[in-house]
Amino acid sequence: MSLDSTARRRMILGWFVNYMPTAWNRPWAGPNVTGWTDGQFYIDMARALERSSIDLIMLEDSSVVPENFGGTMEAEFKATVKAPKHDPLPLAAAIAAATTSLGIVTTMSTSLYPPHRIAQLQATLDQLSDGRAGWNVVTSFEDLAARNIGLDTLWEHDERYARADEYLRAVSSLWRAGAVPDARGRAVFEGRSFALDAPGTTPLVQRRPVLCQAGGSSSGMDFAAKWADLIVSVPSGIDAMKAYRDGIRRRAEAAGTDPDATKVLYMVTPILGESVAEAEDKEARMYSAEGDNFLRRLVQLSNIAEIDFAEYDLDAPIPEDATTNGAQSILEGMKKMTRGSSLREAMSGKGESTSLRLVGTPESVADEMEAAIDQVGGDGFLLFHGGGGLISRHYLDDVLDGLVPELQRRGLAQSGYGPGTFHDRLTNDTLRSTT
Ligand SMILES: Cc1cc2nc3c(=O)[nH]c(=O)nc-3n(C[C@H](O)[C@H](O)[C@H](O)COP(=O)(O)O)c2cc1C
Structure with missing residues (x-):
């Protein structure tokens, strides 16, 4: 079997997921609703994504249990929106061991981790996964999170991005230090320089992990365009999707980055049925x-x-x-x-906030995805089935056995992985199909 590439640009497909309880109080919850903590559901999921040649799995993280509803944590646990939740990093290592080609993106906050810890952990994941690590760079926004690092509140929004910019320069120097020893001298953050951790003393498999970001504000978009290989976003509707991507590309160009090397994914939650009416009925019940x-x-x-x-x-x-x-x-x-x-x-009837409402048969949803990417100009979609308490094997099958094969048949999604690292495969986005 060989990999042929054609001139057509393909969609990049990722899946965003929370290391939280899977569906537990709804149909097709499966037999083991309390077993999510062992990570096995998500490891199986990663294998299923790889069988379908999905580019990447992206693991969400945040470090607080909000108390906004009713002033306590009770509703959070009852509704399983943000809690209970485990740390995605050990899960990423288990996923790396169970797969060979899937990109693995983990979320870590520049406000909560010291730079040398992220440099070390991401370097380790990159080596463990043989060049498949990605980092979703977030700055955190919940003041509750500040308490975990001994502060009352986090820095102001734009200041968080200014810190993140200095932070990225520091971790980049630490990653370069494996190959260029004097780069370490430039690993300075808030006036302090770092000692080199052991994983940083060997070069990463990738030059650096794939950097992923979701800047929505003007300063967030500047930051994303300057640093990110992969941008995940939720602009609503075709016009907003196009405006967002054009804005990122303009900013990338101004920052001296190749706009074609910066991929933008839009978050969607396809709801699929054997007929449009069946899918609409599912949607009405879901929401x-x-x-x-x-x-x-x-x-x-x-x-x-x-x-x-x-x-x-x-x-x-x-x-x-x-x-x-x-x-x-x-x-x-x-x-x-x-x-x-x-x-x-x-x-009533309002679902997760997504970029496009995709409700129909695999064929009709593939039509809409194809038309959207043609109108917007690129680059792909981030699949998501809501936060905690919603994902099921049944939903995965709808997408992986229904929608993705339809996209593959049309030459819109890859049916095999190209050579190289996660980063190489992202930037090489001409269609690769097994023939
Ligand atoms: C698809 C997507 C995934 C995100 N994942 C996380 C996450 O795991 N943890 C987190 O703290 N923030 C996450 N965010 C929030 C972003 O980091 C960012 O704060 C948000 O998009 C608003 O942009 P701004 O910070 O430029 O205002 C995510 C946002 C999007 C659109």
Whole structure:
């Protein structure tokens, strides 16, 4: 079997997942709803992704259990939105041992880890996985997280990115130090230089791990365009997707980076059926404003907007005089949505925030993905089935046995991996198919 490449650019496909409970209070939860902690579901998932030639798995992380809904952690655990959760790094090592070609992206925060720890851990993962490590660079935004590092609040938004820029220069020097010993002298962060950790004394398999980022703000986009190989995003609709990608490419060019080497993925949650009607019915049930689903959604919104929705009457509009210290624009948007109806009604049928609503058969969804990438100009999609408590083998099968083969048949997705490292395969995005 040989790998042939054609001139057509393919979609890059990734899957974003939380190391949290899998589906447990919904259909097709599987027989072992409490067994998520051993990581086996996610290791099996990584193997399934690799069988389908998916480019990468991306493991989410955050370090707090929010208390926005009802002022306690109780609802978080009940709804399994952000907790309970395990650390993705050891899971990444187990996934590396169980796979050979899948890119493995782990999330680590520049606000919470000292630079030499990330340099060392990512170098180790890169060597363990033979050149398949990626780092999702986040700066953290929850003030609760600050307590874990002895602070009351985190740095201001733009200052977090300014620190992250200095941070990336420092870790890059540490990674270069394996090959260029005097690079270590430039590994300085906040006025302090670092001693070299052992994994940094041998060159990484990749020049550096694949750098992934999700800057949405102007300073975030500047940072992403300067540093990232892979950008994950959720602009809503084709026009916003195109504007986002064009903005990143302009910024990359201004920063002296090749825009074609910076890949942008859009987050989507395809809902698939044997007919469009069946898929729409599934969607309506998935996002109905009933019971556990509704609580989950409220907790999620409370986290995003920093509004305690536990204080509101769910069957009435949001009062016009309601205020928040958090995201004013989200509260104003919610008020508008509930005027003349109720919070419950306004939220009925609303799913995760994604770039495109993809609901239909494998064929109709592949049509929409193809049209979107053609209009936007590139580069691929980040699949996601919501946060904790939602993913099931049943959903994975819908996508991996239904949608992905349809994309492969059309020559839109790869049916085998190209040679080299994770980074090599990302930048070589002409279609590779097994023939
Ligand atoms: C697909 C995607 C995945 C993200 N994953 C994480 C994560 O695992 N941990 C985290 O703290 N933030 C995560 N974020 C938040 C981003 O790092 C970033 O803060 C957010 O996109 C807002 O952009 P801004 O910081 O430029 O305002 C993610 C964002 C997106 C769009």
